[in-house]
Amino acid sequence: MNNISKIHDCYGCGVCATACGRKIIEISLNENGFYEPHITDEERCTECGICTEVCAYLHDDLSLKETEIHPYAAWSKDHLVRRKCSSGGAGFEIGKYLLGQGYKVCGVRFDADKNRAEHYIATTVEELIPSAGSKYIQSYTVDGFKAVNRKEKYLVTGTPCQIDSFRRYIKKFHCEDNFVLLDFFCHGVPSMLVWQKYTEWAEKQVGKITYASWRNKWTGWHDSWAMGIDGEEHGEKIDWHDSYDMLIRGKKSCIESRLSQGDMFYALFLGDCCLGKQCYEHCKYKLDQSSADIRIGDLWGTTYKDNEDGVSGAVAFTAKGNEILKATNCELIEHEFSVISEGQMKHQPKSPKYYKQILDLLKNGTIEAAIHYLNNYRKRQRRLGYLKNPMRIFKALLRRIK
Numbered sequence: 001m002n003n004i005s006k007i008h009d010c011y012g013c014g015v016c017a018t019a020c021g022r023k024i025i026e027i028s029l030n031e032n033g034f035y036e037p038h039i040t041d042e043e044r045c046t047e048c049g050i051c052t053e054v055c056a057y058l059h060d061d062l063s064l065k066e067t068e069i070h071p072y073a074a075w076s077k078d079h080l081v082r083r084k085c086s087s088g089g090a091g092f093e094i095g096k097y098l099l100g101q102g103y104k105v106c107g108v109r110f111d112a113d114k115n116r117a118e119h120y121i122a123t124t125v126e127e128l129i130p131s132a133g134s135k136y137i138q139s140y141t142v143d144g145f146k147a148v149n150r151k152e153k154y155l156v157t158g159t160p161c162q163i164d165s166f167r168r169y170i171k172k173f174h175c176e177d178n179f180v181l182l183d184f185f186c187h188g189v190p191s192m193l194v195w196q197k198y199t200e201w202a203e204k205q206v207g208k209i210t211y212a213s214w215r216n217k218w219t220g221w222h223d224s225w226a227m228g229i230d231g232e233e234h235g236e237k238i239d240w241h242d243s244y245d246m247l248i249r250g251k252k253s254c255i256e257s258r259l260s261q262g263d264m265f266y267a268l269f270l271g272d273c274c275l276g277k278q279c280y281e282h283c284k285y286k287l288d289q290s291s292a293d294i295r296i297g298d299l300w301g302t303t304y305k306d307n308e309d310g311v312s313g314a315v316a317f318t319a320k321g322n323e324i325l326k327a328t329n330c331e332l333i334e335h336e337f338s339v340i341s342e343g344q345m346k347h348q349p350k351s352p353k354y355y356k357q358i359l360d361l362l363k364n365g366t367i368e369a370a371i372h373y374l375n376n377y378r379k380r381q382r383r384l385g386y387l388k389n390p391m392r393i394f395k396a397l398l399r400r401i402k
Contacts, residue, residue: 002047004055005039009277011161012036012189014141015169016051018148025051027142032359033191034276035138053172056164056291057282063167064291070316071340072325073299073333075309080248086134086215086224087298088312091157091182093328094294095128098155098180106148106156107131108139112210115199116192119144119158129247130240131157134215136269138189138276150175157182159189160285160292161278167291180324183290185297185313185344188279190269191359197367198265206231211238220308221298225266264367272349273358273374283348287341293321300343303335313340 004016004025012035017025024041039045052058075088082089095105105122109130117139122128141162148154150173156166163183170176199209206229213228230237240247268274299313314330315337316322325332352358354377361370 001042001045002049002052003039003045004037004051005042005045007055007057008036009034010036010055010057011159011165011278011282012138012276013056013158013162013165014145015054015056015162015165017142018145019050019054019169019172021048021050022046027140029192031363032276033193033196033362034189034278035140050172054165054168056161056168057278059168060284062284062289062291063164063171064317067288067290067317068319068322069288069337070322070325071335071337072314072316073304073335073340074296074312074314074325074330077329077331079309081132082310083217084129084248085132085310086217087221087296087310088330089132089310090312090314090325090328090330091184091296092128092132093330094180094182094296094324095122095131095155095157096125097324097328098153099123099125099128101153103153103155103180104148105131106144106154108135108144108157110135110212112212115196115209116140121147125244126240126242126247129244133213136187136190136214136265137192137195150178153178155180155182159183159186160290160295161186161283164285164291180294180320181292182294182296183285183292184295185287185341186283186285187270187345188272188275188283188349191274191276191362193359193362194265194268194274194367194370197362197370201264201367202229203231205234207233217308217310221310222305222308224310225263227263227265264371267371267374268358268367271352271374273352273355273370274362275349275351277351280349280351286345286347288315288317288337290315290317293318294325297344299340301339302342303339313344315340 014027016037017027022044024044025037027035030036074090076082076093108117111118117135117137119141160183163181170179209231211230215224216226216228217224295315297313299311304311316325358370
């Protein structure tokens with residue numbers, strides 16, 4: 001059939017559901033914790049093929065055919081914005097600038113009641129603030145994307161695969177000029193099972209979660225892998241109707257676990273233990289492969305290794321994107337692309353041998369059980385490495401003696 005009924009383990013971008021004229025496509029989590037589409041009423045499907053046309057997963061090429069690369073180090077000139085955002089605040093400043101130019105912003109926020117990241121529409125800077133900072137879980141796009149009026153002007157943000165599909169969508173309906181598209185250097189998306197199990201653990205300490213922040217710079221930008229969690233029993237719930245000045249000041253949250261202390265969520269996510277099959281097998285968006293007007297991310301590497309305030313890498317791939325970057329309230333320093341992309345993933349990750357075991361433990365057990373299995377597996381691998389190389393055992397013994 002000329003529809004997405006046979007598509008599984010795709011990007012889960014939800015653009016097919018947005019484009020379907022019959023409104024018979026829904027997006028939901030599969031058994032492994034990833035969003036994927038399904039058709040609710042096959043008999044009403046006319047097989048028009050629009051859902052397959054806008055699906056980036058079904059195409060090997062990118063939807064942006066002609067690109068020009070303008071790489072910058074970027075950071076907000078507003079120290080409060082720079083402090084609140086995960087890196088230099090370039091993404092927030094782009095959104096703030098375009099709001100002032102009559103655009104709306106389709107960004108991503110964390111919904112504590114639904115315990116998920118989701119796309120939504122912001123029309124003011126106050127409404128934009130929940131989109132600040134990284135959300136290292138797969139977002140539910142459908143409500144946000146369906147709220148977009150193609151006759152109006154929008155900034156749309158998302159993962160590279162979401163943006164690739166969205167550009168196909170606006171090309172199909174001949175409204176590309178109304179949109180600015182923004183993606184980011186993407187590590188991959190972890191199973192929502194990881195986040196659900198992590199929040200189960202966290203809520204035992206803080207009560208029902210009211211706020212989550214994946215990256216905080218309380219200890220400096222280069223060691224900013226802190227998870228901030230507020231719950232009903234600890235911390236004060238944020239009122240998103242407060243003024244911009246109140247909201248941008250931010251606050252500390254009560255759980256401040258750090259990667260160096262073995263944070264469970266980051267161990268599984270950054271360890272590539274539980275990403276989607278599409279991330280392992282079908283990611284075509286690393287480095288300069290993008291269908292966005294602008295790509296942002298942390299500018300890791302040696303050039304700004306002594307900067308603890310946060311620096312964004314920002315790459316314009318179109319003339320429109322370059323003009324927008326230059327108009328924002330950001331300091332821009334032009335570099336070679338190799339400087340901007342230093343520290344970013346160059347290839348899609350490899351699926352680990354223990355992938356199924358980790359997912360099974362997350363489905364049927366706890367996040368602690370998954371971490372325990374992961375640690376034991378790595379210990380066994382280290383022992384096997386020593387057995388295969390007796391000289392390593394000898395050197396280890398010498399170190400102990402010394």
